[in-house]
Amino acid sequence: MAHDHRKLYWQIFVMLFVLTVLEVGVVYIPGITKGLLISALVLLALVKAALVGLFYMHLSSETTELKLTVAIPMMIPMFYALVLIVEASWRLLRNVA
Amino acid sequence: MSAEAAAAHDHHHHHAPRQEDYPVDPHYGQATGGKLGMWVFLLSDALTFAGFLLGYAIARGGTKPWIPEGLPELGINFTACLTFLLICSSVTMVLAFQAATERNKQETLKYLGLTIFGGFLFLCGQYKEYFGFELLGSLVANFHADWGAWLAMGLTDEGLFFGTLGGSEYSAYGSTFYMITAFHGMHVLTGVGYLIVIFIRTYMGKYDDGNTNHIEICGLFWHFVDLVWILVFTFVYLIPE
Numbered sequence: 001m002a003h004d005h006r007k008l009y010w011q012i013f014v015m016l017f018v019l020t021v022l023e024v025g026v027v028y029i030p031g032i033t034k035g036l037l038i039s040a041l042v043l044l045a046l047v048k049a050a051l052v053g054l055f056y057m058h059l060s061s062e063t064t065e066l067k068l069t070v071a072i073p074m075m076i077p078m079f080y081a082l083v084l085i086v087e088a089s090w091r092l093l094r095n096v097a
Numbered sequence: 098m099s100a101e102a103a104a105a106h107d108h109h110h111h112h113a114p115r116q117e118d119y120p121v122d123p124h125y126g127q128a129t130g131g132k133l134g135m136w137v138f139l140l141s142d143a144l145t146f147a148g149f150l151l152g153y154a155i156a157r158g159g160t161k162p163w164i165p166e167g168l169p170e171l172g173i174n175f176t177a178c179l180t181f182l183l184i185c186s187s188v189t190m191v192l193a194f195q196a197a198t199e200r201n202k203q204e205t206l207k208y209l210g211l212t213i214f215g216g217f218l219f220l221c222g223q224y225k226e227y228f229g230f231e232l233l234g235s236l237v238a239n240f241h242a243d244w245g246a247w248l249a250m251g252l253t254d255e256g257l258f259f260g261t262l263g264g265s266e267y268s269a270y271g272s273t274f275y276m277i278t279a280f281h282g283m284h285v286l287t288g289v290g291y292l293i294v295i296f297i298r299t300y301m302g303k304y305d306d307g308n309t310n311h312i313e314i315c316g317l318f319w320h321f322v323d324l325v326w327i328l329v330f331t332f333v334y335l336i337p338e
Contacts, residue, residue, distance in 0.1 A: 005195055013188040020184065024177045027335055038336055045331035049324050056191050056320045058313075065124040066136065073140050077147030084151065088158055 012055045019048050115308045135314045139321045142284075146325050149277050150332055156269045163338050165268050169255040172226070176334050179222045180326065186215025187323045190316045197309040202299065205312070209296045212319065216289040223282050227251050227275075274333060281329055284322045291315055 023044050026037060054060040059067055119127045157163050164170060193208035224230070229251030238245025258265040259275035295315045298304065304312065 003198075006192065009188055009191045009195065013184065016184045016187075017181065020177065020180055023331065023335060024173060027173060027337065034337070041331050041335050045327055048327045052187065052320050052324045052327065056187055056323075057317055062128060063124060063126040066126070066128055066133070070136060070140065074143060074147075077144065077151060080147075080151055081154070084154055084158070 008055060012051055015051060016048055019044050019051075114310075115306070116310055116313075129310050129314075131310060131314050132317070135317045139317065142321070143325070146277075146280070146328070149273075149280065150328065153273045153277060153332065156273055160269050164270050165266070168257055168268060168270065169252060171252075171274070171334050173334055175222070175226065176330060179219055179226075180330050182215055182219050182222065183323045183326050186212045186219070187320055189215065190319050194309065194312050194316050197299075197304065197312045200305075200307055202302075202305065205299055205304075206296065209292060209299060209312075213289055213292045213296060216285055216292065216319075219285055220282065220289065223278070223285075225251060228253055277329060277333055281322070281325055284325070288319050288322050291318060 023041060026032065026040050026044075029037075053070075059070060114129070116127055116129065119129050121127055125133060189208045189211040193205050193212060196204035196208060225248065229249045231249045234245045234247070234249025236245070237248055253263065256265060257271045257274070259272050259279075261267050265271070292315060295312060298311065
């Protein structure tokens with residue numbers, strides 16, 4: 001009845017550790033452009049957050065309805081962040097032109 | 098009262114239903130009411146953090162320079178260690194839950210204890226980051242001058258404050274930093290208290306009947322605190338000016 005998930009939990013732990021090392025590592029890459037650096041950092045953080053939510057908080061084994069109950073409200077701040085990024089990029093490009 | 102009703106009555110009063118005894122809901126499966134309640138709370142909490150981080154992004158985008166002259170930069174290496182600490186305490190939390198599903202009380206207590214210890218160390222780290230450990234620093238300075246000086250030093254000693262506390266000049270950089278990290282720190286403190294309650298209840302044998310529901314729900318809160326830190330670490334510490 002009780003499944004042993006220890007292997008999965010340790011695999012996620014190793015992935016989180018490696019991704020954290022990568023995060024700190026990319027900051028120290030000499031000459032990396034700011035746009036690339038920020039994109040890499042945000043992507044790494046989102047992957048780590050997803051790993052914790054899906055496997056440590058067991059969202060992956062919940063029903064589709066519970067997954068959507070969590071995912072849909074979280075898309076609202078993501079959408080807001082996207083609007084902010086688009087707006088900031090537009091301002092940057094306008095100043096360059 | 099029939100024997101069956103009496104048994105149901107007895108069951109109702111003395112044992113919380115186990116996860117696998119829970120009726121299967123057509124939409125939420127065997128997720129218990131407590132679990133759904135925690136998820137709804139975590140959503141509201143996540144949106145609060147999202148509001149803070151979005152406000153932070155707007156303030157930071159409109160402030161040049163973001164770090165005023167003379168104020169310290171945030172240490173990445175030290176907070177990377179704090180991040181590692183929270184990841185460790187997350188894996189010990191799921192291992193406690195795994196042990197609980199196997200009704201292994203000793204192992205459950207061991208891993209809950211390690212999780213509490215990890216949270217406690219994180220809080221010590223955050224205290225050091227803010228204020229420094231002066232007494233400990235002066236003791237260590239007897240053996241190693243540099244380490245002692247480092248231990249005694251916090252961001253407030255370097256002039257970084259919330260608002261205009263300590264007679265400092267206001268900076269959005271300082272205020273947003275303390276607001277976001279302290280709000281997260283309060284969650285760690287709450288989580289440690291919550292974990293201690295679950296530890297004591299496990300020790301008292303409240304979950305000896307195989308009911309792992311409370312341990313799983315406490316784990317949800319604890320993992321959420323780790324998840325939020327992952328985002329705070331990236332946006333507040335890692336993204337350079």
